[in-house]
Structure formats: structure tokens, C-alpha cells
Amino acid sequence: xxxxxxxxxxxxxxxxxxxxxxxxxxxxxxxxxxxxxxxxxxxxxxxxxxxxxxxxxxxxxxxxxxxxxxxxxxxxxxxxxxxxxxxxxxxxxxxxxxxxxxxxxxxxxxxxxxxxxxxxxxxxxxxxxxxxxxxxxxxxxxxxxxxxxxxxxxxxxxxxxxxxxxxxxxxxxxxxxxxxxxxxxxxxxxxxxxxxxxxxxxxxxxxxxxxxxxxxxxxxxxxxxxxxxxxxxxxxxxxxxxxxxxxxxxxxxxxxxxxxxxxxxxxxxxxxxxxxxxxxxxxxxxxxxxxxxxxxxxxxxxxxxxxxxxxxxxxxxxxxxxxxxxxxxxxxxxxxxxxxxxxxxxxxxxxxxxxxxxxxxxxxxxxxxxxxxxxxxxxxxxxxxxxxxxxx
Amino acid sequence: xxxxxxxxxxxxxxxxxxxxxxxxxxxxxxxxxxxxxxxxxxxxxxxxxxxxxxxxxxxxxxxxxxxxxxxxxxxxxxxxxxxxxxxxxxxxxxxxxxxxxxxxxxxxxxxxxxxxxxxxxxxxxxxxxxxxxxxxxxxxxxxxxxxxxxxxxxxxxxxxxxxxxxxxxxxxxxxxxxxxxxxxxxxxxxxxxxxxxxxxxxxxxxxxxxxxxxxxxxxxxxxxxxxxxxxxxxxxxxxxxxxxxxxxxxxxxxxxxxxxxxxxxxxxxxxxxxxxxxxxxxxxxxxxxxxxxxxxxxxxxxxxxxxxxxxxxxxxxxxxxxxxxxxxxxxxxxxxxxxxxxxxxxxxxxxxxxxxxxxxxxxxxxxxxxxxxxxxxxxxxxxxxxxxxxxx
DNA sequence: CTGTTAGCGCATTCAG
DNA sequence: CTGAATGCGCTAACAG
Numbered sequence: 001x002x003x004x005x006x007x008x009x010x011x012x013x014x015x016x017x018x019x020x021x022x023x024x025x026x027x028x029x030x031x032x033x034x035x036x037x038x039x040x041x042x043x044x045x046x047x048x049x050x051x052x053x054x055x056x057x058x059x060x061x062x063x064x065x066x067x068x069x070x071x072x073x074x075x076x077x078x079x080x081x082x083x084x085x086x087x088x089x090x091x092x093x094x095x096x097x098x099x100x101x102x103x104x105x106x107x108x109x110x111x112x113x114x115x116x117x118x119x120x121x122x123x124x125x126x127x128x129x130x131x132x133x134x135x136x137x138x139x140x141x142x143x144x145x146x147x148x149x150x151x152x153x154x155x156x157x158x159x160x161x162x163x164x165x166x167x168x169x170x171x172x173x174x175x176x177x178x179x180x181x182x183x184x185x186x187x188x189x190x191x192x193x194x195x196x197x198x199x200x201x202x203x204x205x206x207x208x209x210x211x212x213x214x215x216x217x218x219x220x221x222x223x224x225x226x227x228x229x230x231x232x233x234x235x236x237x238x239x240x241x242x243x244x245x246x247x248x249x250x251x252x253x254x255x256x257x258x259x260x261x262x263x264x265x266x267x268x269x270x271x272x273x274x275x276x277x278x279x280x281x282x283x284x285x286x287x288x289x290x291x292x293x294x295x296x297x298x299x300x301x302x303x304x305x306x307x308x309x310x311x312x313x314x315x316x317x318x319x320x321x322x323x324x325x326x327x328x329x330x331x332x333x334x335x336x337x338x339x340x341x342x343x344x345x346x347x348x349x350x351x352x353x354x355x356x357x358x359x360x361x362x363x364x365x366x367x368x369x370x371x372x373x374x375x376x377x378x379x380x381x382x383x384x385x386x387x388x389x390x391x392x
Numbered sequence: 393x394x395x396x397x398x399x400x401x402x403x404x405x406x407x408x409x410x411x412x413x414x415x416x417x418x419x420x421x422x423x424x425x426x427x428x429x430x431x432x433x434x435x436x437x438x439x440x441x442x443x444x445x446x447x448x449x450x451x452x453x454x455x456x457x458x459x460x461x462x463x464x465x466x467x468x469x470x471x472x473x474x475x476x477x478x479x480x481x482x483x484x485x486x487x488x489x490x491x492x493x494x495x496x497x498x499x500x501x502x503x504x505x506x507x508x509x510x511x512x513x514x515x516x517x518x519x520x521x522x523x524x525x526x527x528x529x530x531x532x533x534x535x536x537x538x539x540x541x542x543x544x545x546x547x548x549x550x551x552x553x554x555x556x557x558x559x560x561x562x563x564x565x566x567x568x569x570x571x572x573x574x575x576x577x578x579x580x581x582x583x584x585x586x587x588x589x590x591x592x593x594x595x596x597x598x599x600x601x602x603x604x605x606x607x608x609x610x611x612x613x614x615x616x617x618x619x620x621x622x623x624x625x626x627x628x629x630x631x632x633x634x635x636x637x638x639x640x641x642x643x644x645x646x647x648x649x650x651x652x653x654x655x656x657x658x659x660x661x662x663x664x665x666x667x668x669x670x671x672x673x674x675x676x677x678x679x680x681x682x683x684x685x686x687x688x689x690x691x692x693x694x695x696x697x698x699x700x701x702x703x704x705x706x707x708x709x710x711x712x713x714x715x716x717x718x719x720x721x722x723x724x725x726x727x728x729x730x731x732x733x734x735x736x737x738x739x740x741x742x743x744x745x746x747x748x749x750x751x752x753x754x755x756x757x758x759x760x761x762x763x764x765x766x767x768x769x770x771x772x773x774x775x776x777x778x779x780x781x782x783x784x
Numbered sequence: 785c786t787g788t789t790a791g792c793g794c795a796t797t798c799a800g
Numbered sequence: 801c802t803g804a805a806t807g808c809g810c811t812a813a814c815a816g
Contacts, residue, residue: 004512006793017803022795030801049510053445053454054793057808062445064488072473073676078464085464085491094513095489096456099477118441120396121486227680258680265682284465285677288619288650290657398809409787414811422785446809449792 005048013046014039025050052094065311066122068098068112068137070130075255075283076300080128080150083304091312096122100133110136117145124311126150132193148311150303152196160314161365162307166196169296169370170203170250173278176294176372177248178211180379182276186219186246188233188256197222200252200280219246223256230259238267248276248378254283254295257377261289272379282373292375299368306366397440405438406431417442444486457703458514460490460504460529462522467647467675468692472520472542475696483704488514492525502528509537516703518542524585540703542695544588552706553757554699558588561688561762562595562642565670568686568764569640570603572771574668578611578638580625580648589614592644592672611638615648622651630659640668640770646675646687649769653681664771674765684767691760698758 007025011018016035024036025043042048056062067084069077088095098116100109113136116125124146127137134153141147141159148160155161177185187204190197201220208215221236223229230251237246251257257279261271269275271291279286282297399417403410408427416428417435434440448454459476461469480487490508492501505528508517516538519529526545533539533551540552547553569577579596582589593612600607613628615621622643629638643649649671653663661667663683671678674689766772 008793018794019796019804020802023802026795032801035802047506047510049507049512051449051793052511052513053448054808055795056445057443057449057792057810058794058796060795060808067489072470072477078470081464081491082493085489086493089491089493094511097459097477097487097489099473099481101474101478101481114439115441118439119444119486120441121444258677262680262682285650288654289681290654399811400809410810411788411812412786415786418811424785427786443809446792447811449794449808450810450812452792452811 005046007048007050010039010042010046010048013042061315062121062123063093064096064122065093065308066096066098066116066125068100068116068125068127068129070100070128072099076281076298077128079300080304080307083301083306084126084308085304087305087308087312093123093312098125100129106133109133113137113140116140117143123315124148126307126311129153130194146311146314148307148314150307152194154195155365158365160310162303162310163196163365163367164298164303164370165367166199166370167203167206169280169298169372170200171207172203172370172372173280173294173296174204174207174250175211176374177250177276177278177378178207178213180248180276182248183213184216184219184244184246185213185248185250186221186237188230188249188251188260189220189222190225190252190256192222197252204250216244218244223252223259225253225255227255227259227262230256231263232259234260234263235267238263238269246275248278250278250280252280254279254281254286254293257286257293257295258289261377271377276379277377279377286373287375291377294375294378295373297371297373299370302368306368310364310366397438399440399442402431402434402438402440405434453707454513454515455485456488456514457485457700458488458490458508458517460492460508460517460519460521462492462520464491468673468690469520471692472696472699475693475698476518476700477696479697479700479704485515485704490517492521498525501525505529505532508532509535515707516540518699518703521545522586538703538706540699540706542699544586546587547757550757552702554695554702555588555757555759556690556695556762557759558591558762559595559598561672561690561764562592563599564595564762564764565672565686565688566596566599566642567603568766568772569642569668569670569770570599570605572640572668574640575605576608576611576636576638577605577640577642578613578629580622580641580643580652581612581614582617582644582648584614589644596642608636610636615644615651617645617647619647619651619654622648623655624651626652626655627659630655630661638667640670642670642672644672646671646673646678646685649678649685649687650681653769663769668770670770678765679767683769686767686770686772687765689763689765691762694760698760702756702758 007018007021011021014021014035016039020031020035021039023031024039052063056064065088067081069081085095098112100112104112116122117140125137125140126148127134128150129137130152134149134155137147137149138155138159148162149155150161151163153161153163174185185208187201189201192198205215218240219237221233223233230253233256234249237249249260251260257277260277264271264275271277277293279293279295280298282295286293286295399410399413403413406413406427408431412423412427413431415423416431444455448456457480459473461473477487490504492504496504508514509532517529517532518540520542521529522544526541526547529539529541530547530551540554541547542553543555545553545555566577577600579593581593584590597607610632611629613625615625622645625648626641629641641652643652649669652669656663656667663669669685671685671687672690674687678685678687
């Protein structure tokens with residue numbers, strides 16, 4: 001069904017010029033309501049879908065959005081992608097996937113970026129990139145290519161960015177532990193080359209200080225986000241003399257927390273009885289491990305949504321829909337929603353940039369709030385047996 | 393860097409016609425070695441990359457490959473994607489992502505497929521689709537659109553497909569349990585609407601029968617691949633009178649096995665002491681749960697590679713590379729490799745179709761072997777502490 | 785071997 | 801409000 005029809009076919013069937021058809025397809029105002037109606041009907045009947053590549057060529061603007069992700073196996077990528085995909089599905093844009101696999105050498109990463117710019121395939125780029133590599137994307141931005149970075153980026157101001165409030169998240173987690181009576185709280189950091197690790201560490205320190213506790217260097221170890229590294233760090237903590245051993249651990253990622261669990265078990269320590277544990281991320285599995293992991297939830301799904309919204313708002317908004325719904329809102333301070341309606345996550349803050357002048361949207365940096373998900377691993381009262389902590 | 397240059401620019405700089413430039417770019421044979429050399433040099437210098445959209449339009453054939461995936465949150469999608477991305481990275485093709493989110497109504501799925509065909513954006517489609525929806529993709533195939541399906545598909549013969557040998561995998565898992573001395577082996581099925589679930593069940597039955605054990609209906613329960621459903625099934629088993637309770641459980645997915653672990657713990661059963669457990673999938677986390685889960689490994693990464701290779705081999709192979717490497721092998725019975733060289737997974741079998749006449753490659757269905765990964769949850773001797781079971 | 789001529793399917797002037 | 805003309809950047813015949 002739906003044999004390849006061109007705009008000319010439709011024009012012929014409607015008894016008008018292709019120019020007119022093109023006009024209604026692109027929602028131009030100057031068209032007679034009747035002919036518009038008639039054309040739309042024929043388009044519908046024939047199941048006509050304009051060639052995205054041809055219109056891109058002719059119009060000089062692509063309807064493809066690039067998404068650059070590091071190895072898919074990072075546990076939170078799927079949720080970010082889900083957010084992106086869902087929003088994109090409502091628009092006329094399509095997603096093209098660029099990926100940097102683990103084995104990509106640092107230099108080649110620049111090439112990948114150059115390639116993205118050079119092919120001129122996409123209208124903009126959404127990038128999830130580990131710490132230092134972000135500079136390549138910033139370069140794109142400087143060249144005037146629409147770009148939005150996601151998570152863990154250390155950027156010059158007004159480079160569009162969407163991330164989570166790592167510092168506050170960590171702060172709240174540690175505060176929670178302190179309120180539970182813990183005094184010797186260890187922290188397993190992520191790689192310190194990543195901004196998010198440093199921010200979490202900052203939150204950790206702030207909580208301790210505010211509560212009058214002095215951070216103990218022996219209770220801080222650097223991991224690399226993996227379970228194995230978390231385990232190693234925990235092993236180190238547990239080999240401390242008993243009176244200096246931590247009674248609680250705040251891990252910089254859920255996976256590292258899993259490693260702590262393994263180590264604890266091996267050392268005969270029961271969680272939460274002998275050790276309180278809090279992670280960071282709220283991976284799917286964290287609700288299912290035993291004991292269920294208390295953790296700081298990062299709104300990955302929302303970050304995906306938010307970032308693509310931001311990117312779209314930076315484009316020349318040539319919204320146009322044929323069969324699909326089309327039209328969405330731009331980002332603005334006051335969660336405005338237009339058309340099919342996009343809702344900004346309830347809690348977010350614009351960190352920088354952000355003059356959102358109606359036309360040429362100004363670049364913005366958006367930081368989404370994290371939230372502490374209390375489960376049993378920290379010994380607090382609540383005991384979710386296996387509820388999947390309902391969140392959108 | 394790399395300001396927007398067109399083929400005309402290069403032609404001018406090289407003192408030839410754009411046609412000639414196009415010829416060398418597309419690896420046409422009839423070009424003077426010297427001019428070819430010169431042109432290539434200039435292309436390199438200028439960092440010229442031809443517009444993928446323009447050449448697609450003009451040449452009538454796209455260099456975009458569609459990938460259709462169900463909700464990203466399925467745990468094995470990332471690995472499949474990784475395989476796909478890695479292979480695609482070596483070619484001139486780009487990936488465009490189509491996704492069907494969980495909330496997509498069954499009818500709309502057909503629309504998504506129609507949309508893919510209608511836009512004529514992509515040259516072919518790779519689809520990972522749950523059971524019944526596959527029919528839409530089959531329709532595409534019937535329309536002559538190059539398509540390869542991945543996993544769990546019940547297809548007419550010679551619809552290109554790549555999957556795993558579920559039956560043998562299950563068979564080996566159960567056989568392993570029997571050899572370990574178990575007699576009351578329960579099985580938690582995946583949804584029976586999925587072919588893979590039925591195949592695994594078949595393998596389960598076959599192993600029992602071959603060893604002279606009669607399947608007990610009470611020891612079989614249907615789940616839906618999730619941890620929760622696995623837990624429910626296990627609860628049911630554990631509430632059986634002691635002499636009818638299973639001493640081993642073969643779960644149809646790792647996630648369901650996780651559910652079994654939770655239930656076992658609640659019922660005071662120790663794994664593997666009181667209960668042997670084997671899963672299916674070999675998710676990343678299965679090596680890290682405690683006890684480490686014995687499971688049947690599905691070669692997702694390889695499936696990704698294999699499927700994209702198959703799809704590419706079905707295209708009009710207009711291989712062409714500028715900066716990137718390009719050129720890969722087609723699929724054939726005898727793991728042939730061409731150019732940069734692709735290596736078929738060592739063990740695979742062509743199930744159907746498969747006349748691979750040099751030119752118009754015939755459709756094939758490829759089934760990859762699974763492998764039993766023995767860890768501690770089944771009580772066998774080997775105890776991998778936390779080795780990530782090295783596989784490619 | 786190489787230049788010339790036509791479009792691919794559509795968006796956009798620019799005149800009516 | 802609408803049609804005719806022009807060209808996006810490139811490939812594909814067609815003649816040299």
C-alpha cells in the first residue's frame with residue numbers, strides 16, 4: 001500500500017500546482033481554505049508522505065536530529081533515549097544515531113563530531129558524552145551548529161545543556177544518613193575527571209560540614225562507576241580497624257553500590273543492620289536487588305525529553321505534519337505548553353543563559369532536580385518490598 | 393573547520409568536471425589513476441564529505457538504515473545496538489532510529505511501519521519486534537523493502553531473520569541440572585505468545601523426556617519475562633507440599649530468575665544449597681548478582697552484528713568511502729570475508745532460504761548458538777567470583 | 785577515460 | 801491567493 005507518490009501526483013489530482021501543495025504541506029498561511037481542504041483530503045487518501053530527504057535538500061534545512069551516545073551499555077542511556085524518542089515521535093523529525101563505542105580512541109571522537117558536521121545530514125545534535133570529550137561538541141556549538149549536551153558536562157556558560165542537580169542530590173542523601181544517626185559515612189566517588197563526580201563529592205562534604213562532621217580522607221575512595229570498582233573501595237573500607245570503619249556508605253552510582261553489597265556479604269556484614277547504603281542513579285534494578293537500594297534518582301527519562309525539547313526550540317521551527325501529530329512547545333521559564341503540549345518536569349531550574357526571546361531562542365542550561373528514593377538499604381523505616389517506586 | 397564545500401568546489405580545484413569527482417567518490421573503475429589521485433588528495437585536504445541527502449536523492453538510493461526497536465528499556469537492546477553500531481561505523485551508512493514505545497497501541501505499530509516505508513528515507517530496516525507485531529514488518533518485506541528481523545520471530549520461510557537457538561539453549565540448561573542430580577525441575581516460561589518462550593519450553597521438555605523424567609504441570613508456570621512475574625511463579629512453586637517442590641528452577645529469562653532469588657530468600661531457601669537456579673539471557677548483571685547466576689547466554693551483540701551484515705548484503709552494495717573505512721563482507725555459508733573483513737560468529741547455522749548467488753543475495757535466516765554460562769547459582773563446582781565471563 | 789545534459793522531489797523566489 | 805521558474809547537491813545516462 002501507499003505506492004510512491006510525489007508532490008506532482010497530488011498536485012495533478014487536486015488540479016493545482018505543486019507550489020500550492022507544498023504550501024499547504026508546510027502550513028503556509030496564504031492558501032485558499034477550500035483548496036487547502038481539498039489538498040489535505042487527497043494527501044490523506046493517497047497516504048502521501050513528502051520525501052524527507054528531498055525537502056531537506058530543497059529547503060536547505062534537514063528534519064533529522066542527530067543523537068550521539070557513548071557505549072549503549074551505560075545503564076542509563078536507555079531511559080534517556082526513551083525520553084528523546086517519545087518526544088521526537090510527536091514531531092516531524094527523525095533521529096539519526098551516532099555512537100562512540102568504548103574502543104574509539106580519544107582523537108577519533110573529534111573525527112566523529114567533524115563527520116556529523118561535515119555530512120550536513122542533521123539539523124542539530126543531542127549529545128551524551130563523558131567528561132572531557134565534550135569539548136568537541138562545544139566546538140560544534142561555536143560553529144553555530146545547534147547542539148544540546150546531556151549530563152556531566154563542564155561547559156562555558158550558554159552552551160545548551162540539560163543535566164541533574166548532582167550536588168543537592170548527594171547532599172540530601174548524606175543528610176538522610178546523618179539524620180539516621182550515622183557519623184562515619186564513607187563515600188565512593190565516581191571518576192574525578194567527571195564533573196558529576198566532583199559535584200556529588202561536594203554535596204557529600206557540604207552535608208557533613210553543615211552537620212558538624214569532619215570528612216575523613218580514609219572514608220573517601222575513587223571508583224569508576226562500575227560494580228567492581230565499588231567493591232574494591234568497599235573492601236578497603238572494611239579492612240579499616242573496627243572503630244574507624246564506616247557505618248554507612250554513600251556510593252556515587254548504583255552500580256558501585258551493588259559492588260558494596262557484594263563486598264559486604266563477603267565480609268559478613270548485613271545491610272542495613274551493619275551498614276547503611278545509599279546509591280546514586282536509581283537504575284531499574286535498584287528496586288529489585290536485596291535489600292532494595294536507597295538511592296538518589298536521576299530523572300533520565302525527563303532529561304531526554306527536556307534536552308530534545310530544548311534542541312527543537314533552537315531550530316528554525318518549520319513544524320509541519322502530515323499524518324502524525326506535530327507541533328510542540330518551546331522551552332521557557334514558565335513551563336509553557338503549545339500544541340500537543342509538552343510539560344516541563346515540575347522541578348527544574350534554569351542555570352544560565354536563557355533570554356528566551358520569542359524568535360531566536362536563546363541558549364539555556366537546565367538542571368533537573370534529583371530525588372531521594374528511600375528503600376530498605378539504609379535502614380530507614382519504609383520497606384518497599386518490590387514496588388517499582390512509581391515515577392513517570 | 394571544514395566549511396561547507398560542494399562537489400563543484402572540488403571539481404573546480406581539481407580542474408575536472410563534477411562528474412569525474414563523483415566517479416572517484418563512488419569508486420567507479422573508469423577514471424585515470426592520476427586524476428583520481430589528485431581528486432582524492434583535494435577531497436582529503438578540503439575535508440570534503442558529500443551530502444548524504446543529496447546523493448541519496450540523485451542516486452535514488454539512500455544510505456540510511458532504519459532500526460526499529462521496542463522500548464529501549466528491554467535489557468538486551470543495548471547489546472544488540474552495540475553490535476549494529478559497531479558494524480555500521482565501518483560503512484558509509486548511517487542509522488536512523490525508529491522506536492515503538494510501550495504505549496504504542498497495536499494498530500499504531502502498523503502505522504509506524506507504513507511511515508517508514510512511505511518516507512522512503514531509509515534503504516532498509518532492521519527490526520527487533522515482539523511476537524505478533526512482526527507481521528507488519530513481514531508486510532514490508534513482501535513489498536520488496538529490504539528488512540531483517542531480529543530475535544523471537546515466527547516467520548514465513550525466507551524472510552531474513554537473525555536469532556538464537558532457544559531450544560538447544562534451554563535443552564542444555566536443563567540437561568545440566570539433571571546431570572547435577574535434580575529430578576524435580578521447574579520451568580518459568582516467558583509469555584507463550586512469544587515464539588522464543590515456546591522454544592525454550594520445548595527444550596526443557598525434550599531434556600526431561602530424554603532423561604526419562606515426566607514433566608509435571610505443577611512445575612511449569614507462565615511469566616512475562618519480568619522479575620515480578622518470576623517471583624510470583626516461584627512463590628507458587630514454594631507453596632507446594634515439600635515432596636513436590638522443585639529442587640531446581642529453569643527460568644525463561646534472567647530477570648525472572650532474579651525474581652526467583654527474591655522469593656527464595658523470603659522463603660528462607662538458600663541458593664544453590666536448597667535450590668538450583670538457571671536463567672536465560674546472560675544479562676550484564678547476572679555475573680554480579682549473588683549468587684552469580686548460571687544462565688544461557690544469548691549472543692545479543694553478535695546478533696546485532698550479524699543482522700546488520702545480512703541487511704547490508706541485501707542492499708545494492710554501492711560501497712563508497714571517503715574518510716571512513718567502508719566495505720564489508722556479505723553473509724555466506726562459509727564465513728567469507730571481504731575488504732575490512734567481517735567474521736561470522738564461529739557457530740551459526742543457516743536455517744532456511746540461503747541461496748547466496750553472488751549478485752542478488754538470497755534471503756537467509758540465521759540462528760546463532762547460545763552457550764551455557766555456569767556460575768554458582770546452580771551449585772556446580774565452578775565458582776566465578778565476579779569475572780565478566782569473557783566473550784567478544 | 786571524461787565532459788555535458790538531465791533530472792531526483794521538493795521549497796522558494798518572483799511574477800501574476 | 802496561485803502558477804511558473806529556478807536550484808539544493810549530487811548521480812546517471814549520454815555523448816564525445
